[in-house]
Amino acid sequence: LIEIEDLSKLYQMGDETLKALDDVSLSVNKGDFVAIIGPSGSGKSTLMNMLGCLDVPSKGNYWLDGQKVNKMSDNQLAEIRNQKIGFIFQGFNLLPKLTAFENVELPLIYRKVPGKERKELALASLEKVGLADRVHHRPIELSGGQQQRVAVARALVGNPPILLADEPTGALDTKTGNEVLELMHHLNEQGHTIVLITHDLDIAKRAKRIIRIQDGKLFEDGGDFL
Amino acid sequence: LIEIEDLSKLYQMGDETLKALDDVSLSVNKGDFVAIIGPSGSGKSTLMNMLGCLDVPSKGNYWLDGQKVNKMSDNQLAEIRNQKIGFIFQGFNLLPKLTAFENVELPLIYRKVPGKERKELALASLEKVGLADRVHHRPIELSGGQQQRVAVARALVGNPPILLADEPTGALDTKTGNEVLELMHHLNEQGHTIVLITHDLDIAKRAKRIIRIQDGKLFEDGGDFL
Numbered sequence: 001l002i003e004i005e006d007l008s009k010l011y012q013m014g015d016e017t018l019k020a021l022d023d024v025s026l027s028v029n030k031g032d033f034v035a036i037i038g039p040s041g042s043g044k045s046t047l048m049n050m051l052g053c054l055d056v057p058s059k060g061n062y063w064l065d066g067q068k069v070n071k072m073s074d075n076q077l078a079e080i081r082n083q084k085i086g087f088i089f090q091g092f093n094l095l096p097k098l099t100a101f102e103n104v105e106l107p108l109i110y111r112k113v114p115g116k117e118r119k120e121l122a123l124a125s126l127e128k129v130g131l132a133d134r135v136h137h138r139p140i141e142l143s144g145g146q147q148q149r150v151a152v153a154r155a156l157v158g159n160p161p162i163l164l165a166d167e168p169t170g171a172l173d174t175k176t177g178n179e180v181l182e183l184m185h186h187l188n189e190q191g192h193t194i195v196l197i198t199h200d201l202d203i204a205k206r207a208k209r210i211i212r213i214q215d216g217k218l219f220e221d222g223g224d225f226l
Numbered sequence: 227l228i229e230i231e232d233l234s235k236l237y238q239m240g241d242e243t244l245k246a247l248d249d250v251s252l253s254v255n256k257g258d259f260v261a262i263i264g265p266s267g268s269g270k271s272t273l274m275n276m277l278g279c280l281d282v283p284s285k286g287n288y289w290l291d292g293q294k295v296n297k298m299s300d301n302q303l304a305e306i307r308n309q310k311i312g313f314i315f316q317g318f319n320l321l322p323k324l325t326a327f328e329n330v331e332l333p334l335i336y337r338k339v340p341g342k343e344r345k346e347l348a349l350a351s352l353e354k355v356g357l358a359d360r361v362h363h364r365p366i367e368l369s370g371g372q373q374q375r376v377a378v379a380r381a382l383v384g385n386p387p388i389l390l391a392d393e394p395t396g397a398l399d400t401k402t403g404n405e406v407l408e409l410m411h412h413l414n415e416q417g418h419t420i421v422l423i424t425h426d427l428d429i430a431k432r433a434k435r436i437i438r439i440q441d442g443k444l445f446e447d448g449g450d451f452l
């Protein structure tokens with residue numbers, strides 16, 4: 001399903017070159033549940049941006065569902081993102097002027113799902129994350145953890161085949177966090193593919209595979225790290 | 227040092243009234259290290275906004291260092307915030323157009339600290355959080371955890387008598403998180419007063435007192451919650 005080969009991402013800062021990802025190769029099969037764990041600044045979010053076709057690599061190859069991504073147009077990439085991938089961003093990325101309901105409804109509008117069905121799916125998704133009573137709140141009228149839960153509801157509303165989640169429980173207490181992880185497990189049991197980024201080993205252990213990342217390099221072994 | 231009496235904060239949402247804080251009373255002495263722990267949406271950040279004079283209560287009294295806060299003008303409140311309180315916000319609140327260095331320097335500019343001394347203090351503070359090599363990066367050129375560490379460095383740069391920290395290690399891996407907590411311990415040993423908000427019991431246990439919050443109400447006992 002996902003195949004990356006010798007992929008690097010470099011950032012130019014003045015006369016310095018920073019290597020956020022350094023020749024990484026990774027393959028993820030359909031139905032996999034992969035955790036990526038590593039320290040702050042190790043390249044986790046940068047890798048997610050590559051997997052999610054949100055940013056372009058400096059070098060290397062990427063095949064998604066058998067199609068070569070680096071050769072696609074912006075429109076084709078937008079189509080793939082919209083149809084195949086649900087995102088939970090580390091910074092939530094909610095639209096500030098929209099309510100919780102409108103934020104969750106948004107991916108369904110892009111998919112041209114009719115109004116009545118959109119409303120049912122969006123409300124059901126907000127209910128699953130315990131926010132049925134905050135539907136009309138805008139992001140600034142929600143707590144940090146509630147905003148994160150809206151972001152989770154938005155990612156899950158379209159039942160995406162691939163879910164990319166960047167620290168999806170970072171702003172949640174243990175109990176609420178576990179409820180979110182349960183939703184992800186449930187999605188994986190239904191055959192969806194999940195890539196979960198975290199710096200918390202207890203969370204990473206819930207996945208089927210654990211990949212370590214350090215200074216932009218990937219290690220997939222039982223490793224002493226764990 | 228901090229004395230709150232029967233303080234409530236209400237939000238009006240259409241025809242509904244939401245009680246974020248419900249008749250809370252709390253006193254914090256100089257040199258205290260208090261943790262406030264509670265589930266998502268329980269009122270932790272709202273309480274911090276009250277303690278930090280960032281928002282006004284709907285009812286109740288608040289004395290800071292013997293002075294009644296509800297009777298102060300905006301200028302007086304800004305002066306108190308600037309001289310007495312360092313903030314670490316849950317959403318970091320970094321200024322996007324400024325570099326890491328400029329963000330950390332900002333509180334010292336408000337205090338009219340001369341340029342040369344500002345530069346030394348800001349660089350030292352960034353070094354303490356492990357970001358000496360990211361000084362000229364703007365927030366979007368930093369990882370989530372690095373942004374949080376800039377927010378910590380900014381709060382500590384002026385050596386504030388009171389530190390209000392809202393989930394200061396939420397975006398950090400265990401090792402980096404512990405380094406931040408060590409900095410706070412060190413500040414507390416020097417006599418500074420710390421109020422630390424968290425939903426993680428392991429972190430709350432590092433404080434001298436633990437206060438639980440649930441649906442806007444405070445409980446300070448050994449309690450079954452812990």
Ligand SMILES: Nc1ncnc2c1ncn2[C@@H]1O[C@H](COP(=O)(O)OP(=O)(O)OP(=O)(O)O)[C@@H](O)[C@H]1O
Nearest residue numbers: 141143144145146237246266267268269270271272
């Ligand atoms: N501006 C607002 N308008 C309406 N309701 C609000 C507003 N700000 C906060 N709330 C509500 O007040 C309650 C308390 O929010 P607060 O941000 O204090 O929670 P918290 O304990 O910090 O949660 P978290 O751990 O998720 O950050 C929440 O239920 C939230 O929905």
Ligand SMILES: Nc1ncnc2c1ncn2[C@@H]1O[C@H](COP(=O)(O)OP(=O)(O)OP(=O)(O)O)[C@@H](O)[C@H]1O
Nearest residue numbers: 011020040041042043044045046367369370371372
């Ligand atoms: N736009 C950019 N310009 C320059 N450097 C960048 C940029 N974006 C990220 N970086 C750097 O790339 C490295 C990897 O960042 P990334 O956001 O992938 O880390 P991360 O593993 O997600 O960390 P965290 O756990 O703190 O979120 C960091 O050292 C960061 O400073």
Ligand SMILES: [Mg+2]
Nearest residue numbers: 045090369370
């Ligand atoms: Mg990240």
Ligand SMILES: [Mg+2]
Nearest residue numbers: 143144271316
């Ligand atoms: Mg909060």
